[in-house]
Amino acid sequence: MAYWLMKSNPKFFGIDDIKRLGVDSWDGVRNYRARNFMRDDMQVGDQVIFYHSSANPSGAAGIMTITQAGYPDPTQFHPEHRHYDPLATEDMPRWYMVDVSFELAFTDVVPLSALKFIPALEDSLLLKKGCQQLTVIPLEPKHWQAIIDMAESLGLVP
Numbered sequence: 001m002a003y004w005l006m007k008s009n010p011k012f013f014g015i016d017d018i019k020r021l022g023v024d025s026w027d028g029v030r031n032y033r034a035r036n037f038m039r040d041d042m043q044v045g046d047q048v049i050f051y052h053s054s055a056n057p058s059g060a061a062g063i064m065t066i067t068q069a070g071y072p073d074p075t076q077f078h079p080e081h082r083h084y085d086p087l088a089t090e091d092m093p094r095w096y097m098v099d100v101s102f103e104l105a106f107t108d109v110v111p112l113s114a115l116k117f118i119p120a121l122e123d124s125l126l127l128k129k130g131c132q133q134l135t136v137i138p139l140e141p142k143h144w145q146a147i148i149d150m151a152e153s154l155g156l157v158p
Helices: 015-021 032-041 141-153
Strands: 004-009 021-025 047-054 059-072 096-111 138-141
Touching: 004 059, 004 141, 015 021, 015 047, 015 059, 015 096, 032 059, 032 096, 032 138, 047 096, 047 141, 059 141, 096 141, 138 141
Parallel strands: 004 047
Antiparallel strands: 004 138, 021 096, 047 059, 059 096
């Protein structure tokens, strides 16, 4: 099993949305590095920190599980869709997605301002300069555990 952090702006799709839906597709990723993680590395059963980005505050909002490994994102093929890519074809898709299921919502966000001070996260891509814009980030087990421990210490795990 691997660990991941996936970012979404809660104005468009947040932890409450995946909680309501139970399972949904994580589509619309248009960054090659993030796409490669989804296409090549994510597997069923992997655990994911759902991270609210571009929020006040930004931070870890809950936990999801990968329920379907990477497969072509169909939104790339539809000209009327905002994620359409005219260079993508059914035979040569450019963009991939995974399916995720809701596991747990923290009672409040574990803010990035707190995550920055966790020594175990110093070498994580979450805090590495130049990687902040990545919407899909692999986590080492120590990174995962540090975030979960912080959520628990703040009393945010129901």
